Amino acid sequence: MLYHIETFGCQMNENDSPIIGDLLHSLGHQPAGEISKADIIVINTCCVRETAESRALGFIGSLKHYKELNPGICIAVCGCMAQKSDTAEVLRKKYRHVGVVCGTFAMAQLPYYIEQYLSDGQRIFDVEERYDREDIQRDKHLSESDNNYKAQVNINYGCNNFCSYCIVPYVRGRERSRKPQVICDEIRALVAHGCREIQLLGQNVNSYGHDLEGNWDFARLLEEVSAIEGLDRIRFMTSHPRDFSHHLIDTIAKLPNVCRQFHLPVQAGCNRILQEMNRGYTKEYYREILAHLRENFPDATVTTDLIVGFPGETDEDFAETLEFIAECRFDAAYTFIYSRRSGTPAATMPDQVPEEVKKQRLQQLMDIQNPISLAQNEKLVGKTLVVMTEGPSRTNAEVWSSRSEGGKIVLFPAVDGLQPGMLKKVRIEKAQTWNLSGSLVE
Numbered sequence: 001m002l003y004h005i006e007t008f009g010c011q012m013n014e015n016d017s018p019i020i021g022d023l024l025h026s027l028g029h030q031p032a033g034e035i036s037k038a039d040i041i042v043i044n045t046c047c048v049r050e051t052a053e054s055r056a057l058g059f060i061g062s063l064k065h066y067k068e069l070n071p072g073i074c075i076a077v078c079g080c081m082a083q084k085s086d087t088a089e090v091l092r093k094k095y096r097h098v099g100v101v102c103g104t105f106a107m108a109q110l111p112y113y114i115e116q117y118l119s120d121g122q123r124i125f126d127v128e129e130r131y132d133r134e135d136i137q138r139d140k141h142l143s144e145s146d147n148n149y150k151a152q153v154n155i156n157y158g159c160n161n162f163c164s165y166c167i168v169p170y171v172r173g174r175e176r177s178r179k180p181q182v183i184c185d186e187i188r189a190l191v192a193h194g195c196r197e198i199q200l201l202g203q204n205v206n207s208y209g210h211d212l213e214g215n216w217d218f219a220r221l222l223e224e225v226s227a228i229e230g231l232d233r234i235r236f237m238t239s240h241p242r243d244f245s246h247h248l249i250d251t252i253a254k255l256p257n258v259c260r261q262f263h264l265p266v267q268a269g270c271n272r273i274l275q276e277m278n279r280g281y282t283k284e285y286y287r288e289i290l291a292h293l294r295e296n297f298p299d300a301t302v303t304t305d306l307i308v309g310f311p312g313e314t315d316e317d318f319a320e321t322l323e324f325i326a327e328c329r330f331d332a333a334y335t336f337i338y339s340r341r342s343g344t345p346a347a348t349m350p351d352q353v354p355e356e357v358k359k360q361r362l363q364q365l366m367d368i369q370n371p372i373s374l375a376q377n378e379k380l381v382g383k384t385l386v387v388m389t390e391g392p393s394r395t396n397a398e399v400w401s402s403r404s405e406g407g408k409i410v411l412f413p414a415v416d417g418l419q420p421g422m423l424k425k426v427r428i429e430k431a432q433t434w435n436l437s438g439s440l441v442e
């Protein structure tokens with residue numbers, strides 16, 4: 001049968017969807033190419049922000065007519081939104097054209113539920129929070145078509161941090177680390193399929209291993225992964241500053257194929273707000289980690305996440321954040337307006353900030369950060385960077401896009417013989433806020 005996967009949300013979901021595809025493929029199903037040809041439609045959902053949830057529900061609703069015209073198909077909903085009990089109930093009662101609802105804990109079972117539904121037409125709901133499920137062993141499901149030059153690999157699931165604004169611990173459960181052997185086997189299989197770059201993924205990669213026997217931690221896992229032959233680049237995300245240790249930084253310094261790219265979400269630059277967010281660190285602590293990072297890797301790319309308009313954030317609190325951002329000089333900051341998620345402590349906090357104020361603050365933040373991003377990129381003009389080629393740029397086929405070790409987009413004029421996943425040298429000639437451009441160096 002033919003399948004189509006529609007993905008909403010974050011990088012975790014972007015990573016999970018190809019895994020679902022691999023699992024379906026291993027049962028003999030093929031990608032449909034377009035949704036109108038699909039017998040199986042999987043909607044991998046997100047509920048981190050209200051807009052992501054509304055968009056996913058809107059999309060699922062739009063499939064009702066398609067199901068009426070094609071009663072033999074299966075529409076399956078998985079991901080964080082499916083795990084959220086109130087939304088799963090809405091899907092059960094109001095979206096009767098959905099055949100399978102499968103939470104984050106049951107992802108490995110999803111293809112089998114789909115097969116079961118296709119054979120007997122009985123709706124299946126599995127949204128139970130269970131920690132005894134088997135892990136997906138992707139190396140056993142890789143298809144011949146999985147020859148991408150880069151891939152993402154989950155190293156841990158769930159989160160124990162309970163930041164007061166975040167729904168993730170409620171829908172992805174407590175932290176559990178995948179076994180190092182399983183991770184390394186998966187990476188070896190990907191490398192055998194042509195992969196040159198791996199991004200290790202987790203809600204908090206830095207706390208990897210605390211639940212495993214044998215003194216595992218993230219630094220030790222990086223050492224193991226780094227030793228896998230044929231792997232040119234290793235990246236990871238997301239890091240929690242509280243668990244980003246000096247030991248980790250010192251270990252990375254010894255591993256040349258671990259990219260000097262660090263995404264270290266600060267979320268706010270005001271201690272009172274950080275405390276209300278339950279982030280578990282102060283700006284002084286963050287400043288110290290950043291200094292140690294830059295001492296070891298002066299040319300590293302450092303990016304961050306920031307939330308504006310957290311409940312109770314005053315003009316003074318926000319001014320402190322602006323000052324801190326100006327001081328940290330990040331290469332880029334991914335900025336978000338606080339989105340109220342029911343079930344989280346912050347949703348019921350007093351003094352919710354009006355939408356208009358949030359929008360103004362977001363603009364103020366970007367007005368400070370964007371010139372810093374540009375200045376950080378301008379420092380690279382005249383330098384030669386090693387880049388990994390990605391493919392023709394979206395707007396001009398005569399220009400190729402690539403990524404520097406620091407994860408920056410580098411554009412250069414195309415030449416014959418380029419393939420995605422090649423390491424090339426580019427001399428940087430021009431810097432913009434979001435990318436760099438230059439010429440290939442022989």
Ligand code: SF4
Binds near residue numbers: 160162168203204240
């Ligand atoms: S660390 Fe905080 S923001 Fe990140 S997933 Fe966990 S609870 Fe959410």
